[in-house]
Amino acid sequence: MTAITVYRQFLAALSANLIGFSFGWMSAWANANYDDLKSNSTTKTQLQDGPITLNQASLVMSLICAGGLVGNIVYLFVLNKFGRKNPILFLAVPAIFSWLFIIFAENVYWLYASRILCGFVGGALFISVPVFVSEICQDEVRGTVNALGFVVNAVGSLVGFIVAIFFDFRVQAVCALIVPFLFVFVFYFVPDSPMSLYNKNKIELADLALEFYKGANNNNMSPESEKIMVEEKKCEKNDDSGISIKDFVTTRAARRAVSIAILLVLLPQISGCYILLSYTTSYFIEAESRLSPIESSILVCIVQLVANLFTMFLVDKIGRKILFTLSSMGTGLGLFVLAMHNMYKHLSSNFVPIYGLSLTIFIASIGLIPIPFVITVDVLPPKIRNITMTMTSITMWCVGFFMNFAYISMLQVIELHGCLLVFSAGCFICAMYGLIFIPETKGKSPDCIVKLLEKS
Structure with missing residues (x-):
């Protein structure tokens, strides 16, 4: 393990977790605007149908879990079929639509839809990003790099609360839209995990990814890198096909x-x-x-x-x-x-x-x-x-x-x-x-x- 490989692993994990930044902001949005959405005050921006009820507010807070459930189930199959990188990259789409529903919301049902999409993003990233990170990182830094996701998520929540001080709930969503687009721009250039590429029989790309993340290559392979290569190829055979x-x-x-x-x-x-x-x-x-x-x-x-x-x-x-x-x-x-x-x-x-x-x-x-x-x-x-x-x-x-x-x-x-x-x-x-x-x-x-x- 060298400093340059750890640096690459860290940057790749940080790029993947940018979608977690967006999810943290989404989660903070509901918390920050919970009381304003229920308020009868004329100084607060309201939905066209007026303030929401207590039960509606509870649903706005809770439906994120329903979306998360759907995201988990869908991504069980998506990760097996399409690897790691592309499914994570796709999460920008529901994140963008989640914010758009808030921007154009006319009644509480728009907020319900937004929260379900928000939950979908959270449910999908909670199973896809940790798997991606664990497959690109070495044992000595695996826990540290996996914990990075919680840091990025917390930063997203903090930004969401700070922005809520200055803007109403619609303008907050407009500001937040930049994050999913930034995530796509950055993560697009990150290689997929070697294990994922091996499972898809993209051997040449897998070898390049393994060299990028862990310094292993066929011309100059250290004993440590040789061990990594063996473990990766062994994991290739342990894919999710034929599970009973x-x-x-x-x-x-x-x-x-x-x-x-x-x-x-x-x-x-x-x-x-x-x-x-x-x-x-x-x-x-x-x-x-x-x-x-x-x-x-x-x-x-x-x-x-x-x-x-x-x-x-x-x-x-x-x-x-x-x-x-x-x-x-x-x-x-x-x-x-x-x-x-x-x-x-x-x-x-x-x-x-x-x-x-x-x-x-x-x-x-x-x-x-x-x-x-x-x-x-x-x-x-x-x-x-x-x-x-x-x-x-x-x-x-x-x-x-x-x-x-x-x-x-x-x-x-x-x-x-x-x-x-x-x-x-x-x-x-x-x-x-x-x-x-x-x-x-x-x-x-x-x-x-x-x-x-x-x-x-």
Whole structure:
């Protein structure tokens, strides 16, 4: 591994994750404009049909999960047939139309369509970009480069909230349209992954891509590069064609990998972190924070961005297992403190929601939120990786849709402090699972991880 190959891997991953920047902005748009769309104020830009209702607002927030479900299913087949690069490149199309629907929206149904397309982009990129990145990166930097996606997504969210301060929801969409076009211009020149090209029998292009990303070539091949070439060609044979149920259950490693992948996207959903990120502005209003909701959301985005940068530097140094377990425990403690504050507001400072939620999201963003996706890519064998990641993403979007839609009802029944206590308990369950069942995959090759899963 040389500096130039790592540099190329990093730039290729950054280019692919530009669509994640757009998705982060899309996600922030709904959060930033949630209260304005419901407002009766004449100073706010409205839809032609007037302000939306509470149930309609809940659907606007939740339909992103329905779109994500569709994106997962569609891209399971698309990735197998068309490789990695072209399907990722195509995501610019639904991203562009998502913003166009907002610009020309006449009623709430236009926003529904926009959010479904937004979810489609998210669902597709969550299974396509990590696979692409894992196939172009070497074991020593795989976790760091995969964590880059969360940094780019957080930057997109931050930009979305900042732009929302100065412009109404339609002008925000006009500004955001530049990102998908920039993504197409940059990512078009990036080579596809060697494994994808081998699977499509484009041997010459695959050899060139392997040389570009990992420094392997037939004329001057180092022992390390020779090992990489062998692994890539072996993975070529382990494509997704002819997959049967036996591939998931015949070996202990496959069974454990699938169960870990599904539980790692399911358990963090009950931690409430995604809910709090989706309803940041509403949380600060409910908690009677001194900062305006949009200012508080920007603060949280900055905190999340800094945390994701920490993750990039820590994930390949101290390991996935430790980060996930400690982050889950810290997030659980933070949510418990926030619940106590909400129950006894008259006894505590109004700055507790600001600093408490910021610290909690910082801790969650170091491990609980990003690490499950890194570990999932690590533990899954190449032959069942695509279909299992689709299964896990479907699980995530289904549970996410239910949690987002049910959160409003939960607030009315058990109030905010009750929700926070439930989420806190979910975090401690995540910590226990991470401590007992998750293997450490830091710096390990796919073969080593399979052996680890077989023995443990």
